[in-house]
Amino acid sequence: MIAPSGQIADADQPRPEISVVVPMFNEAENLIPLIARLTPAMERCSASFEVVFVDDGSTDDTLTALRRAHQLDPRLRAVSFSRNFGKEIAIAAGLDHARGDAVVIMDADLQHPPEMIETFVERWRQGYQNVFGQRVDRSADSALRRALTLRFYRLFASFGETSLPPGAGDFRLLDRQAVEALRAMPERARFSKGLYAWIGYRSVGVPFEVAERAFGASKFSYRKLTRFALDGLMSFSTLPLKVWTYVGTLISLAALAAAIYFLLRTATHGVDVPGYASLIVSIMFFAGVQLMSLGVLGEYIGRIFAEVKRRPLYLVAERVGVEEDSSPVGRARTPRP
Numbered sequence: 558m559i560a561p562s563g564q565i566a567d568a569d570q571p572r573p574e575i576s577v578v579v580p581m582f583n584e585a586e587n588l589i590p591l592i593a594r595l596t597p598a599m600e601r602c603s604a605s606f607e608v609v610f611v612d613d614g615s616t617d618d619t620l621t622a623l624r625r626a627h628q629l630d631p632r633l634r635a636v637s638f639s640r641n642f643g644k645e646i647a648i649a650a651g652l653d654h655a656r657g658d659a660v661v662i663m664d665a666d667l668q669h670p671p672e673m674i675e676t677f678v679e680r681w682r683q684g685y686q687n688v689f690g691q692r693v694d695r696s697a698d699s700a701l702r703r704a705l706t707l708r709f710y711r712l713f714a715s716f717g718e719t720s721l722p723p724g725a726g727d728f729r730l731l732d733r734q735a736v737e738a739l740r741a742m743p744e745r746a747r748f749s750k751g752l753y754a755w756i757g758y759r760s761v762g763v764p765f766e767v768a769e770r771a772f773g774a775s776k777f778s779y780r781k782l783t784r785f786a787l788d789g790l791m792s793f794s795t796l797p798l799k800v801w802t803y804v805g806t807l808i809s810l811a812a813l814a815a816a817i818y819f820l821l822r823t824a825t826h827g828v829d830v831p832g833y834a835s836l837i838v839s840i841m842f843f844a845g846v847q848l849m850s851l852g853v854l855g856e857y858i859g860r861i862f863a864e865v866k867r868r869p870l871y872l873v874a875e876r877v878g879v880e881e882d883s884s885p886v887g888r889a890r891t892p893r894p
């Protein structure tokens with residue numbers, strides 16, 4: 558059932574003031590330590606809260622642990638996906654199911670200290686609608702990942718269509734108005750960091766220290782991170798498409814200059830046969846440039862294809878303490894009239 562406000566209604570529970578959304582992918586062992594710190598922290602800062610866990614197709618006991626947690630405390634609720642859809646989509650599902658006036662997003666591995674939420678809520682009560690945690694250092698990440706992250710942010714900034722505040726990630730509080738703005742974005746390639754910056758609203762950063770992961774290892778391989786970085790760049794910039802116009806123009810000008818040079822040289826010195834090597838090299842170079850630009854086109858067309866298919870963003874296999882949505886397949890992301 559969809560409530561008038563567009564949120565998924567839940568008959569037997571009053572609407573909480575604050576919702577916490579936690580994406581979880583194989584985080585069973587982190588659940589109890591997380592709840593042990595999150596619940597008291599939330600009780601300190603709000604009279605009513607709920608936690609919406611999104612089980613992103615975990616293959617361990619995450620779902621069982623979530624069911625048990627809901628039995629012990631009905632404020633802890635969960636949505637479980639039919640398979641792994643990725644953290645960005647898990648966050649989108651969490652926002653769809655959260656009913657609070659403000660929604661906090663945080664990781665399950667205790668890298669985001671739950672005690673910080675108190676400060677977030679204070680800022681929200683002061684009137685900020687987009688309160689983001691800013692990591693003061695990245696020492697919890699490996700040196701390689703830090704170096705690549707730095708490169709990525711430089712590149713993103715130089716493409717320059719949306720600027721990201723330094724150190725800001727998913728750990729944040731969003732006012733209901735900002736949540737609805739994010740929910741109204743129909744795209745499947747979801748680069749949340751960019752979307753949070755794009756929506757604007759009264760924003761403020763709160764510095765925090767990222768802790769070490771409590772249990773388990775990071776769920777992001779370098780391959781996943783590369784994909785994510787490409788998604789980020791391509792969904793926030795058309796520069797990679799346009800740059801080929803300039804590269805092409807430069808190469809054509811160079812070719813024109815070479816043609817004139819050869820013409821003059823043939824006129825003055827006659828024809829000569831050598832030059833085979835340079836010919837092969839230039840053919841290979843231009844073939845490479847063309848394939849590269851085709852590849853960039855392919856990346857964008859692939860994304861257009863994914864968007865036009867209009868598949869639902871995610872499929873829910875089970876809801877724990879969350880009332881059944883009327884559609885069997887989550888929310889088809891078509892704009893509401």
Ligand code: UDP
Binds near residue numbers: 580647665666777
């Ligand atoms: N996560 C998820 N789906 C995924 C990968 C990760 O829901 O496909 C969740 C994960 O369970 C955790 C959060 O996203 O709560 C951050 O993941 P992780 O700690 O592995 O990333 P890192 O801290 O290394 O960026």
Ligand code: MG
Binds near residue numbers: 664666668770775
């Ligand atoms: Mg982590």
